[in-house]
């Protein structure tokens with residue numbers, strides 16, 4: 283795979299990178315909720331400007347993010363087409379018996395923006411937060427659930443292990459694909475059966491290697507006395523500082539006003 | 545006419561990303577039919593990237609790669625190249641996936657669209673070539689073999705396609721001395737008896753000095769030397785190159801020369817070094 287891996291963490295020390303992961307997760311949730319419950323144009327505008335501000339502050343190249351949006355262009359296109367022809371309302375024009383309505387077009391446009399916001403805010407979260415911090419942020423936010431006997435620590439461990447191994451597995455899949463291709467596997471053959479068989483030639487060894495790795499990882503962790511309990515300390519404790527309070531306060535206030543009051 | 549012709553080849557991973565990496569930079573080299581070409585270089589010098597251009601897995605970013613007279617910048621030709629150029633990947637034992645050794649080795653021939661008889665002949669032939677008994681091993685699942693045996697099975701999987709050119713990426717990495725010698729002998733035999741053109745990547749200069757007709761040295765994506773083992777040793781001062789270790793006997797010869805002893809530093813093989821040292825010893829004792 284050439285190019286940037288989707289939403290991969292990019293090291294940096296901008297103000298966005300320095301924020302507490304919990305702040306970023308909460309803001310992300312706020313954005314997602316606001317866009318789900320209210321999709322008037324000013325909420326979309328507010329979200330887009332917030333995202334633009336985050337992109338500028340985090341010093342990630344905007345061109346790169348725009349390029350990753352291009353992968354979603356068919357999704358956007360399909361959404362737009364379906365929204366504009368399936369929504370009833372004042373017809374703009376028609377092709378045969380298919381009517382395109384004014385309401386449909388405006389709903390289509392706003393849906394595209396909402397999808398874009400959903401995608402961008404989660405991408406920005408994972409691009410500016412290291413997997414380790416993300417996991418400890420999630421763990422800390424869900425800590426109250428421990429009272430309900432939900433194994434929060436184990437879940438966060440699972441998430442961070444999964445995040446950690448995504449790039450490794452992608453790389454391995456790439457090598458296996460090439461190896462099988464040079465033995466004649468056809469990944470773009472017109473026949474579906476041939477394609478499925480070729481995929482199996484990649485997936486089987488990939489799965490075997492992943493299981494093997496999971497086994498090794500478990501052994502390595504146990505040999506360093508990991509017992510899965512929550513009686514351990516993280517090396518870098520999360521700090522909810524002044525910056526975080528400020529950022530969170532500001533964002534919540536603006537969103538409350540916009541989403542509920544106007 | 546050369547089988548492999550590389551002209552001014554450049555390749556960049558992740559162009560435009562912060563991890564952008566120019567893995568190959570202006571590499572020019574050619575491999576003649578029936579020749580044994582060795583490629584050495586430190587970790588990350590671009591060896592694997594270079595050889596993946598030889599069977600059309602990668603498309604040149606700049607320059608040209610011509611295999612058997614075909615330019616690989618055309619996608620359709622790249623897709624057909626696997627039939628002519630067999631590529632054994634680094635750690636090929638990880639790609640075994642069928643339920644039995646026989647099925648795995650015959651995967652390539654089956655993709656070539658051969659008849660069942662031909663497939664059986666080629667598979668058994670390939671297994672014999674890598675020193676395995678088809679009768680005893682063909683029906684075993686690959687998982688229950690040791691790492692070294694699995695490596696041989698994987699190599700057999702490529703041999704069974706009977707490629708004109710065989711490209712191997714560090715085929716001996718992680719093997720014990722016996723397994724290493726077995727693989728190296730096999731490769732040499734393929735070149736001498738079957739007239740297969742061989743390209744072998746290794747970071748052991750010693751292996752290549754004894755086997756290869758010609759050696760190419762990569763450093764940071766650039767070709768720093770090519771030629772016969774002797775020429776290469778002359779062209780470049782390897783003692784200064786990071787990541788490439790001279791065989792011990794050559795280190796000895798160079799150290800002796802460094803102390804002002806009269807030895808011929810233009811040698812490449814172990815036997816020659818032996819003669820040189822023998823001569824030197826006689827000279828000293830003679831005094």
Ligand SMILES: Nc1ncnc2c1ncn2[C@@H]1O[C@H](COP(=O)(O)OP(=O)(O)OP(=O)(O)O)[C@@H](O)[C@H]1O
Pocket residue numbers: 557558565566567585586587588589590591592593594634747
């Ligand atoms: N899929 C990839 N994506 C990004 N960069 C890569 C990729 N594969 C290789 N590289 C980079 O390209 C450079 C050359 O890699 P290559 O694998 O060709 O080296 P090599 O000589 O085979 O090394 P080794 O001896 O470790 O196998 C390295 O710096 C590596 O980090």
Ligand SMILES: [Mg+2]
Pocket residue numbers: 591592593634713
């Ligand atoms: Mg390599």
